[in-house]
Amino acid sequence: MEISLKVHRTIHKKGTEQTPFSLIYGTEAVIPIKLVVPTKRIRSFDESSNEEGLRTNLDMLEECREIAAIREAINKQKISKYYDKRVKPMSFRIKDYVWCNNEASRAESTGKLGPNWEGPYKVIDTSAMGPYILAGINGERVPRTWHATNLKRCYT
Incomplete structure (x- = not known):
């Protein structure tokens, strides 16, 4: 169960085009397998520039959340429009x-x-x-x- 939750938080969602992890913490998550098998991101890690980058990401976090909320609202409108085209309204009269x-x-x-x-x-x-x-x-x-x-x- 715990593994599936971690995976869910690190996958880009269609509605927001962001990961839930990045919307909460302001940066992308590094999953444990990437620590075992080093990637370019891990090899080029520098603690001082990382600290500066994290502060910049936190400053931009509120703006990223607002953009994600706008994208999600647009996506919900598209889904609603698609649904409303296909729904058949039903009504009944008295004595039916x-x-x-x-x-x-x-x-x-x-x-x-x-x-x-x-x-x-x-x-x-x-x-x-x-x-x-x-x-x-x-x-x-x-x-x-x-x-x-x-x-x-x-x-x-």
Whole structure:
């Protein structure tokens, strides 16, 4: 587990184009294998210039974090735009019949081969924000509201 965390902190992330280690400490990490097998960076190490470089990196750290935050926001906008193009908005009208997702209702698990949907229920009220109030076939209200993502149209 510890090794996988170290690897995660030293890999450049797509959203920020930085490593998590460099965003925290202001410099790139030297992984242990590079100490055993010397690289150009290790061979050209000079303690006095290293100290000066670390101070410069710490001075620039806040600016690097701001740039990473901007890059991450741009990346999130791209992902959101991609998602929004493909999402199909669902809406139901009053008196429509719907099925409710069994996992969302927190009903008792009926096992692997049990039903995934329960119902049918009838939509008795809705608001502009999206929650739906449902009632059973017998007219008894369901005790909570439901979001459209947890409902599926029932064709009766």
